[in-house]
Amino acid sequence: MVSFVPAVASAQDGGLKIPTVAVSAAAAADWATTYHALKHYQVREVNPLLRTLQESPASLVSVGALIDAGIVSTWNLTVGRRHTKAAAAGLWAMAAFRAYLAIHNLRNERKAERR
Numbered sequence: 001m002v003s004f005v006p007a008v009a010s011a012q013d014g015g016l017k018i019p020t021v022a023v024s025a026a027a028a029a030d031w032a033t034t035y036h037a038l039k040h041y042q043v044r045e046v047n048p049l050l051r052t053l054q055e056s057p058a059s060l061v062s063v064g065a066l067i068d069a070g071i072v073s074t075w076n077l078t079v080g081r082r083h084t085k086a087a088a089a090g091l092w093a094m095a096a097f098r099a100y101l102a103i104h105n106l107r108n109e110r111k112a113e114r115r
Contacts, residue, residue: 015084016076019091026098027068031061033105041112043105 037043038057045054049067053060072091080087 016080016088016091019088019095020072020076023072023091023095023098026095026102027065027072029102030098030105031065031068033102033109034064035061037105037109037112041109041114043108043112 034045035057038045038054038060045051045060047064050060050064053063072094075090076087079090
């Protein structure tokens with residue numbers, strides 16, 4: 001939802017729109033690779049908040065994406081209103097980390113045994 005309606009999560013501030021879209025796209029890539037890895041390979045989720053849902057990849061991705069949407073929205077509404085530059089830097093850091101996780105998931109698929 002955040003990637004389709006970035007204005008909602010960006011606190012109506014043009015300075016956060018592009019970083020919000022970037023973090024949304026990186027999170028979508030991470031969740032897509034997570035779903036694929038859980039569905040087709042023998043990999044395990046390491047996030048303790050989501051580990052109990054690993055038997056149902058769709059539920060895990062749905063809950064994780066809702067958590068992400070809440071975090072990004074809260075970040076933009078709290079930090080973004082007072083410190084736009086710091087909020088933008090945080091969003092870019094989040095985007096870089098999520099892109100790393102997507103790449104990490106793809107590498108784990110190569111190492112994992114197919115189901």
